[in-house]
Amino acid sequence: MVGAGAAGLLHTRLFATADGRRDGQPEKDGPYRGKSGPTTLPAEVAALEPLSMVLGRPTDKSVMVSVLAAETREGYVEYGRAPGDYTGKTGLAKFPAAAPTEVLLGGLDRDRPYFYRLQHREPGHAEFAAGPEHSFHTQRAPGSTFVFEIQGDSHPERPQQFDPALYVQTLRAAAADRPDFYMTIGDDFSVDTLGTVNAETVAQRYSLQRPFLALVAQSSPLFLVNGNHEQAAACNLDGTPNNVAVWAQNARNRLFPQPAPDGFYTGDTTTVPFIGPLRDYYAWTWGDALFIVIDPYWHSAKPVDNVFGDGPKTRDRWEITLGDEQYKWLKKTLEVSKARYKFVFAHHVLGTGRGGIEEADLFEWGGKNKKGVDEFAQRRPGWELPIHQLMAKSGVTLFFQGHDHVFARQQLDGVVYQTLPEPADPNYALYNKDAYRSGDVLPNSGRVRVTVSPEKVRVEYVRSYLPKDATAEHPNGEIAFSYELAASRPASKSSPTTSDTPAPAGRDCALATSARAWKANGPAPPLSSFL
Numbered sequence: 001m002v003g004a005g006a007a008g009l010l011h012t013r014l015f016a017t018a019d020g021r022r023d024g025q026p027e028k029d030g031p032y033r034g035k036s037g038p039t040t041l042p043a044e045v046a047a048l049e050p051l052s053m054v055l056g057r058p059t060d061k062s063v064m065v066s067v068l069a070a071e072t073r074e075g076y077v078e079y080g081r082a083p084g085d086y087t088g089k090t091g092l093a094k095f096p097a098a099a100p101t102e103v104l105l106g107g108l109d110r111d112r113p114y115f116y117r118l119q120h121r122e123p124g125h126a127e128f129a130a131g132p133e134h135s136f137h138t139q140r141a142p143g144s145t146f147v148f149e150i151q152g153d154s155h156p157e158r159p160q161q162f163d164p165a166l167y168v169q170t171l172r173a174a175a176a177d178r179p180d181f182y183m184t185i186g187d188d189f190s191v192d193t194l195g196t197v198n199a200e201t202v203a204q205r206y207s208l209q210r211p212f213l214a215l216v217a218q219s220s221p222l223f224l225v226n227g228n229h230e231q232a233a234a235c236n237l238d239g240t241p242n243n244v245a246v247w248a249q250n251a252r253n254r255l256f257p258q259p260a261p262d263g264f265y266t267g268d269t270t271t272v273p274f275i276g277p278l279r280d281y282y283a284w285t286w287g288d289a290l291f292i293v294i295d296p297y298w299h300s301a302k303p304v305d306n307v308f309g310d311g312p313k314t315r316d317r318w319e320i321t322l323g324d325e326q327y328k329w330l331k332k333t334l335e336v337s338k339a340r341y342k343f344v345f346a347h348h349v350l351g352t353g354r355g356g357i358e359e360a361d362l363f364e365w366g367g368k369n370k371k372g373v374d375e376f377a378q379r380r381p382g383w384e385l386p387i388h389q390l391m392a393k394s395g396v397t398l399f400f401q402g403h404d405h406v407f408a409r410q411q412l413d414g415v416v417y418q419t420l421p422e423p424a425d426p427n428y429a430l431y432n433k434d435a436y437r438s439g440d441v442l443p444n445s446g447r448v449r450v451t452v453s454p455e456k457v458r459v460e461y462v463r464s465y466l467p468k469d470a471t472a473e474h475p476n477g478e479i480a481f482s483y484e485l486a487a488s489r490p491a492s493k494s495s496p497t498t499s500d501t502p503a504p505a506g507r508d509c510a511l512a513t514s515a516r517a518w519k520a521n522g523p524a525p526p527l528s529s530f531l
């Protein structure tokens with residue numbers, strides 16, 4: 001069982017001591033350390049440790065390039081609309097050792113592919129070395145077809161759930177699809193198993209992901225979603241710069257360019273002392289789709305899920321919240337949007353619990369307490385609707401979540417709840433199956449590919465298998481499950497598809513494939529899981 005609270009039991013203090021040392025705390029497990037030690041970094045990842053680029057914050061006319069060099073370099077980015085034809089270049093910038101530097105590529109045309117490369121040298125040397133060419137795409141116009149991809153919890157700190165070679169397979173396969181952007185859903189930078197917690201060790205959790213995620217993010221801008229194991233959460237603040245929340249959010253924002261409200265993105269306007277803009281919730285449009293990332297961790301006074309250090313979990317889940325400001329922004333963002341598709345992303349319904357639609361009627365997500373009594377009006381005064389009802393009313397197409405470490409497709413009131421698989425679980429496990437009482441549920445590992453076109457959205461679960469585990473029946477890259485959602489939404493609350501009548505061909509195909517996957521990876525689920 002992947003208990004969210006298990007890791008928290010390792011700690012005896014809520015906050016680290018002044019130097020960050022947790023008394024008597026051994027380092028429980030290190031990043032992708034496993035049984036074979038920390039020397040198992042795949043060659044593709046090791047190659048990006050000296051110098052890597054990660055894209056972020058794409059807009060209609062710009063993209064941010066984060067350059068990270070292990071040794072001090074200087075250089076510039078050259079870019080253009082055709083491969084090898086660089087018509088623009090940035091000014092010369094310094095890239096101090098181990099300090100990410102953001103380089104803005106601006107003045108770009110909307111809805112165009114671009115190609116770029118880094119020219120760099122040791123300071124004082126005459127000759128520049130040209131890096132490999134990468135590409136990206138500026139904001140798509142309505143009516144475009146594009147792909148984005150997303151992974152579930154990667155948990156590199158858990159050897160039993162993370163194989164670096166399998167992660168590389170997933171990321172390289174995603175990169176080969178050339179998605180317009182790549183997303184994670186949280187629990188990618190877990191800090192609560194660190195034996196020693198300080199600014200440096202927390203930052204290492206972000207640094208270790210950097211060369212992995214750069215495999216795809218050097219050509220596909222990266223969007224992050226906050227998870228419970230990041231411990232980037234309001235409840236961990238202590239009024240000083242010396243706490244895990246500040247260390248985690250600063251490392252995150254330093255190593256991965258994330259959006260703050262700027263005219264293209266809307267989102268969190270909160271400025272937190274010792275951090276600045278949080279960049280935790282945000283929204284943007286791309287083609288015919290609205291994308292909304294939400295976050296309860298920075299907006300709940302009490303711990304949302306596992307407690308960092310000692311302490312009881314929050315019993316009254318009404319205390320877990322997006323907060324008034326984020327709710328108002330979410331409501332407005334959903335209601336004013338004319339986008340054909342609306343996608344909402346969070347680590348989990350309410351940021352904790354297990355299951356998808358099984359949790360959707362609870363607390364501020366659905367309005368009821370655990371006994372089924374509707375307490376919404378008194379517990380959320382001024383809120384028109386619980387979050388699920390708001391999503392249903394405003395035509396949300398898909399809600400994406402992680403946390404449960406399994407692929408699951410469910411649907412409620414016209415909203416598809418898509419739970420994401422882990423990208424690199426070498427055991428291909430089926431976690432938390434008891435939490436899902438309906439829907440299509442498949443085990444790890446892989447990623448989800450979403451193709452957005454004017455007529456429909458196609459969602460595919462692309463599995464990853466290590467060479468030793470791939471078979472003729474289950475090759476690496478198999479489409480284990482897929483479904484499509486039509487663009488046109490009826491005026492009623494009916495969904496583009498229903499759990500009973502999705503696109504017939506896709507359903508039949510998906511069911512057959514699912515059944516094979518189950519057969520290969522464990523006992524078959526009850527038939528109701530597929531109905």
Ligand SMILES: [Fe+2]
Binds near residue numbers: 153155186187403404
């Ligand atoms: Fe997780």
